[in-house]
Amino acid sequence: MYQADQIVALARLAGDNILGIYQHGYVEKTKIDQSPLTEGDLSSHHCIADGLKVLTLDIPVSSEESGVLELHGRQQWQKYWLIDPLDGTREFIKTQR
DSSP: OOOHHHHHHHHHHHHHHHHHHHHHOOOEEEOTTSOEEEHHHHHHHHHHHHHHHHHOTTSOEEETTSOOOOHHHHHTOSSOEEEOSSTTHHHHHHTTO
C-alpha cells in the first residue's frame, strides 16, 4: 500500500519539473480543444501518472493530458486518481510573456 508522503513527493517532483521548464523556457502548443499545452503540462503529467501507476497498480489514473478514455471502461472504476498536471496553464504562459 502507498503512503501519503509518497504521493506528496510525486507532487513536489512534478512541481520541480514545472519550475525548471518555466525557468529555462518552453514551447507552447495548442490542443484540439484550442486550450494551451506546454512541456510543463506534459512533464508533470508523466511524473505524476507514471509514479501513481507504480505506487498504486490497482488504481487507474485519469489526467487532463491522458486523452479521452473510453466511457465504458471508466464506468467500471470503483476508485481512480484524477489529476490536473498543471492547473492554470494560461497563467503559466502569461507570466512568461
